[in-house]
Amino acid sequence: MSIDRRSLIKCGAAGAGVAIAASTLPALAARPRKEAPADAVGMLYDTTLCIGCKTCVVACREANGKPPDTSNSPGRLYDMPLDLNGTTKNVIKLYKDPDGAERSYMKAQCMHCIDPACVGACMLGALQKRELGIVTYKQEFCSGCRYCQMACPFNIPKFEWSSRAPLMDKCEMCVHRVVKGQQPGCTEVCPRKAIVFGKRADLLAEAKRRIAGSPKKYKGYRKGDAPRVYGETEGGGTQVLYVSHVPFEKLGLPDLGDKPVPEVAQTVQHGIYQGFVAPVALYAVLGAVIMRNKKAEGQKGKAS
Amino acid sequence: MELWEMNQEEGQPAVTRDRRDFLKVCTMAAAAVGLSGAVAEQMAEAAAKGLKPSVIWLHFQECTGCTESLLRTSHPDLAELILSLVSLDYHETLFAAAGHQAEAALKKAMVDNAGKYVLVIEGAIPEKEGGIYCKIGGRTAVEIVNEVAAKAGAIIAIGSCASWGGIPSADPNPTGATGAPMILKGKTVVTIPGCPANPHNLLGVVLQYAVLGTLPKLDDKGRPLFAYGRTIHEHCPRRAHFDAGRFVQKFGDEAHRQGFCLYKTGCKGPATHANCSTLHFAEVIDAWPIGIGHPCFGCTEQTLAFRKPLHDTVDIDRPTPPDTYAPIKSPQGNVGAVATGTLGLIAGALLGAGYMASKKLGADEEQPTGKEK
Numbered sequence: 216m217s218i219d220r221r222s223l224i225k226c227g228a229a230g231a232g233v234a235i236a237a238s239t240l241p242a243l244a245a246r247p248r249k250e251a252p253a254d255a256v257g258m259l260y261d262t263t264l265c266i267g268c269k270t271c272v273v274a275c276r277e278a279n280g281k282p283p284d285t286s287n288s289p290g291r292l293y294d295m296p297l298d299l300n301g302t303t304k305n306v307i308k309l310y311k312d313p314d315g316a317e318r319s320y321m322k323a324q325c326m327h328c329i330d331p332a333c334v335g336a337c338m339l340g341a342l343q344k345r346e347l348g349i350v351t352y353k354q355e356f357c358s359g360c361r362y363c364q365m366a367c368p369f370n371i372p373k374f375e376w377s378s379r380a381p382l383m384d385k386c387e388m389c390v391h392r393v394v395k396g397q398q399p400g401c402t403e404v405c406p407r408k409a410i411v412f413g414k415r416a417d418l419l420a421e422a423k424r425r426i427a428g429s430p431k432k433y434k435g436y437r438k439g440d441a442p443r444v445y446g447e448t449e450g451g452g453t454q455v456l457y458v459s460h461v462p463f464e465k466l467g468l469p470d471l472g473d474k475p476v477p478e479v480a481q482t483v484q485h486g487i488y489q490g491f492v493a494p495v496a497l498y499a500v501l502g503a504v505i506m507r508n509k510k511a512e513g514q515k516g517k518a519s
Numbered sequence: 520m521e522l523w524e525m526n527q528e529e530g531q532p533a534v535t536r537d538r539r540d541f542l543k544v545c546t547m548a549a550a551a552v553g554l555s556g557a558v559a560e561q562m563a564e565a566a567a568k569g570l571k572p573s574v575i576w577l578h579f580q581e582c583t584g585c586t587e588s589l590l591r592t593s594h595p596d597l598a599e600l601i602l603s604l605v606s607l608d609y610h611e612t613l614f615a616a617a618g619h620q621a622e623a624a625l626k627k628a629m630v631d632n633a634g635k636y637v638l639v640i641e642g643a644i645p646e647k648e649g650g651i652y653c654k655i656g657g658r659t660a661v662e663i664v665n666e667v668a669a670k671a672g673a674i675i676a677i678g679s680c681a682s683w684g685g686i687p688s689a690d691p692n693p694t695g696a697t698g699a700p701m702i703l704k705g706k707t708v709v710t711i712p713g714c715p716a717n718p719h720n721l722l723g724v725v726l727q728y729a730v731l732g733t734l735p736k737l738d739d740k741g742r743p744l745f746a747y748g749r750t751i752h753e754h755c756p757r758r759a760h761f762d763a764g765r766f767v768q769k770f771g772d773e774a775h776r777q778g779f780c781l782y783k784t785g786c787k788g789p790a791t792h793a794n795c796s797t798l799h800f801a802e803v804i805d806a807w808p809i810g811i812g813h814p815c816f817g818c819t820e821q822t823l824a825f826r827k828p829l830h831d832t833v834d835i836d837r838p839t840p841p842d843t844y845a846p847i848k849s850p851q852g853n854v855g856a857v858a859t860g861t862l863g864l865i866a867g868a869l870l871g872a873g874y875m876a877s878k879k880l881g882a883d884e885e886q887p888t889g890k891e892k
Contacts, residue, residue: 267844269840272840273839273840283837283838283839285835285838288838288841290832291834291835291838292761292782292835292838292841293762293835293838293839293840293841294838294839294840294841295838295840295841295843295845296845297845297846297849297850298845298849306845307844307845308844308845308846308847309844309845309846309847310847320844321847465847466847467847467848
């Protein structure tokens, strides 16, 4: 195989294109932090108020037309999801300290991050932050790749494994009810207002007021940490906030720091695809190689 | 003095009572069936004007259990009902008259109150062989029910037999027994199934019709929603045991003595629509199957009673959460090293075999072309 001068120049030009694309990366590293939209709504869950009645689990099913999940119940007697799944957008879990008497309920549903990793991972924009900052899902854009499930630090989006035409399923803060002026199903029925719905800013203030009122009752992320509101800054902040009487660590909430989860991944991704230069350059190189090979083949054919 | 004592001592009907007493009876009757106090007043006024609804009660293929349970109600008791609140113009069990005299009373009531009387049907109606299996005064049940229903203001089928056939319609159903709604097609028939039906549900319908001239809201089987809108399971006093998973496994076992849930002994409560769990029979506390430690047998449901074996369990229509909780971290199965290794070996073998096969295929194709050249 011999390389003539002409093709060498061609390849060099294409390589330069790739280099230009790569050089845009550092410019993107300063990806601006996202703020919650001004009209952002949210929910505040207080473990000190929750009595584990699971009314919210049932109300969630009714509000979203989801069937009960009896797959884990012997004899199919109970609606008994062991975690969020393709038919369960909201579940009440129980933390029990194996050694002591410490226990707490834990309501799991989408956290509606201010900078959501699932939205960053979604190729086709099925998951987006839409009205009121709610992370909503449009099934017509979903390819079923489940990247969102992998990306989510809270392990929230779930795949409908039992369906023939599976979709993703996650809490959308009952956006269909909220836009009509109603509350989400879970907050509407909660008998102790352990989960409340409202503007994120108001809820954050209320959460801080509760902590300030009884600083000994509430806890931080780990044992001994100062009490705080989980979701105020965690993973760049979430629109669903938690205050708890047991450390958040015990409730299965991840230690995210205050950096948005998709920051690094999105910087790299968006850098590579900036202006669509890199893909064009790559395909130009490949095209050049093909052309060159074809030409060589043609000359060989003539020669024989 | 209690009202029933007054009746007994004086040995005469309650009609002689003053307005205050009468209003009390009406209020009791209204309250028993969930109507408001204002309705009681209207009821008393209507009755004072002599506007008591005429009731014609027909018996067909049945055990008279529904009448028997009606005889044992109080608040109001039967005497109050038939003497003060309604005009019971024809009832074969309670009639003093007999034979032609009784039939004449039926004819008269039908003519006098045409288009206004309440027809209560008790018992299934046989259709086989032209309906010859149930005849009264030489006429078949089908003939009688069609004639009386034609001029009725309201039609009520009391008991499972009249509602959908009940015991007489159980396999092999030699008489072709069926319910009143199946005979009176196109007419609104209020069905009050039950074996026996709870008499309060009948009173509720009759009194509402008498006072307001309307019928209660009905479900698709003609059952009033105020009584049949929910399942036994939804209001069962033993429901907490169901949610906690505490079940009677065998009659007479320790769990049975503790009053635990009877689901596993065949309780049909989760699939049976009725208000037995909230309104016990004849005002006797716990006078209903589950109250005495026996599973509900689904007597109000055509698909269950006398069809599904007594101690077979039913599916749960709308499962609800139990008393247990999901753990913080959901349990995941562990994959062992051996399993992973075995799977890897199989996958590797398949890949290798595939590669070899594809190579062979390619070689076969190339060879002939080589020969041509």
